[in-house]
Amino acid sequence: xxxxxxxxxxxxxxxxxDTVFGYPGATICPFYDALYDSDIKHILVRQEQNAAHAAxxxxxxxMRPGVCVATSGPGATNLITGIATAYTDSIPIIAITGQVxxxxxxxxxxxxxxxxxxxxxxxxxxxxxxxxEDLPRVxxxxxxxxxxGRPGPVLIDIPMDIQTNKIENFxxxxxxxxxxxxxxxxxxxxxxxxxIELIKKAKRPIIVSGGGVLSSGAKLKLQKFxxxxxxxxxxxxxxxxxxPSEHPLYLGMLGTHGRRCxxxxxxxxxxxxxxxxRLGDRAIAAPDQMSERTKIIHIDIDPxxxxxxxxxxxxxxxxxxxxxxxxIENVGDFRINDEWDAQVKDLKAHYQSKISTFEGFVEPRTxxxxxxxxxxxxxxxxxxxxxxxIWCANNFRIRxxxxxxxxxxxxxxxxxxxxxxxxxxxKKRDVVVVCGDGSFxxxxxxxxxIVQNNLNIKIIVMxxxxxxxxxxxxxxxxxxxxxxxxxxxxxxIVALAKAYGIDSVEVSSNEDAEKYIGKIVESDKPFVLVCxxxxxxxxxx
Amino acid sequence: xxxxxxxxxxxxxxxxxxxxxxxxxxxxxxxxxxxxxxNDPTVSRITIVAxxxxxxxxxxxxxxxxxxxxxxxxxxxxxxxxxxELSLIKVHCAAAKRFEILKIxxxxxxxxxDVAVDTVTLEYCETVExxxxxxxxxxxxxxxxxxxxxxxxxxxGKAEVTV
Ligand SMILES: Cc1ncc(C[n+]2csc(CCOP(=O)(O)OP(=O)(O)O)c2C)c(N)n1
Ligand SMILES: [Mg+2]
Numbered sequence: 001x002x003x004x005x006x007x008x009x010x011x012x013x014x015x016x017x018d019t020v021f022g023y024p025g026a027t028i029c030p031f032y033d034a035l036y037d038s039d040i041k042h043i044l045v046r047q048e049q050n051a052a053h054a055a056x057x058x059x060x061x062x063m064r065p066g067v068c069v070a071t072s073g074p075g076a077t078n079l080i081t082g083i084a085t086a087y088t089d090s091i092p093i094i095a096i097t098g099q100v101x102x103x104x105x106x107x108x109x110x111x112x113x114x115x116x117x118x119x120x121x122x123x124x125x126x127x128x129x130x131x132x133e134d135l136p137r138v139x140x141x142x143x144x145x146x147x148x149g150r151p152g153p154v155l156i157d158i159p160m161d162i163q164t165n166k167i168e169n170f171x172x173x174x175x176x177x178x179x180x181x182x183x184x185x186x187x188x189x190x191x192x193x194x195x196i197e198l199i200k201k202a203k204r205p206i207i208v209s210g211g212g213v214l215s216s217g218a219k220l221k222l223q224k225f226x227x228x229x230x231x232x233x234x235x236x237x238x239x240x241x242x243x244p245s246e247h248p249l250y251l252g253m254l255g256t257h258g259r260r261c262x263x264x265x266x267x268x269x270x271x272x273x274x275x276x277x278r279l280g281d282r283a284i285a286a287p288d289q290m291s292e293r294t295k296i297i298h299i300d301i302d303p304x305x306x307x308x309x310x311x312x313x314x315x316x317x318x319x320x321x322x323x324x325x326x327x328i329e330n331v332g333d334f335r336i337n338d339e340w341d342a343q344v345k346d347l348k349a350h351y352q353s354k355i356s357t358f359e360g361f362v363e364p365r366t367x368x369x370x371x372x373x374x375x376x377x378x379x380x381x382x383x384x385x386x387x388x389x390i391w392c393a394n395n396f397r398i399r400x401x402x403x404x405x406x407x408x409x410x411x412x413x414x415x416x417x418x419x420x421x422x423x424x425x426x427k428k429r430d431v432v433v434v435c436g437d438g439s440f441x442x443x444x445x446x447x448x449x450i451v452q453n454n455l456n457i458k459i460i461v462m463x464x465x466x467x468x469x470x471x472x473x474x475x476x477x478x479x480x481x482x483x484x485x486x487x488x489x490x491x492x493i494v495a496l497a498k499a500y501g502i503d504s505v506e507v508s509s510n511e512d513a514e515k516y517i518g519k520i521v522e523s524d525k526p527f528v529l530v531c532x533x534x535x536x537x538x539x540x541x
Numbered sequence: 542x543x544x545x546x547x548x549x550x551x552x553x554x555x556x557x558x559x560x561x562x563x564x565x566x567x568x569x570x571x572x573x574x575x576x577x578x579x580n581d582p583t584v585s586r587i588t589i590v591a592x593x594x595x596x597x598x599x600x601x602x603x604x605x606x607x608x609x610x611x612x613x614x615x616x617x618x619x620x621x622x623x624x625x626e627l628s629l630i631k632v633h634c635a636a637a638k639r640f641e642i643l644k645i646x647x648x649x650x651x652x653x654x655d656v657a658v659d660t661v662t663l664e665y666c667e668t669v670e671x672x673x674x675x676x677x678x679x680x681x682x683x684x685x686x687x688x689x690x691x692x693x694x695x696x697x698g699k700a701e702v703t704v
Contacts, residue, residue, distance in 0.1 A: 116555070117558070120558070120559060120562055121562070121566055124609070125609040128555075145609060178609070179612060179704065180550075180551060180609060180610055180611055180612040181609050302607070303603050303606070304600070304603035304604055304606070304607055307599070308600060308603075
């Protein structure tokens, strides 16, 4: 006989899960008890939201689903923001929640919350398990659904009695059998042919690359296609890292907070090849104008994304790997014309932003640029949300590394837990957090998790004593009325980090910042570097 | 534009709320909704009639298809399907008017299912348009209560929506 809880552990093992992030409570205790004897590492976070974010960071680093666990009621509801973030960012995570006993369901007993109902809009799928026998099938399906097609979170809500009940034996299914879920990954060859024809006719084509290229692992294929054709590449925020930042064909991030040369190219183009991007309003502010100006080829695994935000001339539904492979094979020796090639070079050279500095403060954009070269080539940078995120997006010079941020949901507090997940996923990588003083305070409790697990994560806090990005919005659109965007100078972050057992200093010049970064990258201990940034430092320009 | 969607779903708990939630979440109204099992007991059919422009319907079809328990979504083509709604209409009916009301029922091929001292109840299974006509005809007598199902619809001829 085997209990539901033991089955849950065995299912995770069968899926090759080595680490889970979570926070226990009464209704998930049977599972935690079973986990205690297993070889799966459990990382105790300090708030459930961060378990989901850590699972997201882990998933992005390891290219496999991250798992988070919480108890029923408040534990489960605390997960919601993390689940919703993974949903909008299309990150595969499995959220496991305890639930009150089946016979008590619907009676509003202690710590009962309808979490499958609450998460309905932000899960790719969810299960409320009603029989212990169903657990293996449910886990198998959940992992399959989370990772195939457009990746996303799947929630498994498991009443306590389902965890304690025993059944005869455990058998993990080899295959899933879901007649209603068969994502189309191939990419229609006729559509690809039509796309190639359009590309060959285009005068000023560009590639707009999104997170889909990274999550499908098609980055090198995209680079190859660009190199072959010399079509310049722009990326969305989620697509940063698709090309090395210094690549001559890479023009940077597009959109409201993007690079001028990228937006200029977007304006000039007559054919945009959109790869794995949903083109939300931050990327393309006026989609109607764009589709009037230019032809659009849209490649995505999710058919619902195609034609949703911009009108498309050639839709291609499929996995980026398959479609790009097909395109590489069929594009022949096509190369963009010299005129566009020269124009792109010119854009890249002339539309560089000039940076003004403030005496007595760190200039964050210059520092981020410098930071890139001080880290190993494969470093992972986790940027939070706000001005700090934009500074990173536009100035971090990625080589073979990764850039993790929540471009879709924009959830403050993401960076620290995501870095924890990333570090546990890829232990040898340099993992660095850049966050704001507001976002830092949304997940600073996780410093404790960092210390408990001895994680070598460097945290750079851009301290402008402001909710900088919102304040900038107020400067631009609300007559500079700084309603609720000024932070006071408490806490003393250096003292706080030290209280958690992490060494920390505050600096107010780039010179000092670089000096410390040079030192801390050599050490295997976590560190919090607080950079004083002038509140008037803009996001872009 | 009025459209009719025929949706095949896994016959499981919670599917209906996923589908209706999708409509309300995206700000789309449903005119009518009907659910029933198909000849395969593991599959239910949901028929939805709603209003929206081409963009909205296309989005809806795609979003519905994204729901895991949804097996198939088909937009039925105007003129190429049969649709029916069932209405039970209770009309105020003084003895003096009984003959007139029964005459209307007869004319419209509605079935009389209950006759009481001062009411008559008709059962009418027809297209929405015809049901509306009957309602108009009965209105002058005083309609006391109407109970209607959602529209159900099926393709004409060989075309079908099956798993
Ligand atoms: C959870 C959450 N709440 C509110 C916001 C709105 N918001 C976006 S940026 C920002 C300011 C962030 O301040 P800080 O972390 O200090 O970063 P800065 O912009 O100063 O670099 C706020 C409040 C958000 N994105 N997420
Ligand atoms: Mg700030």
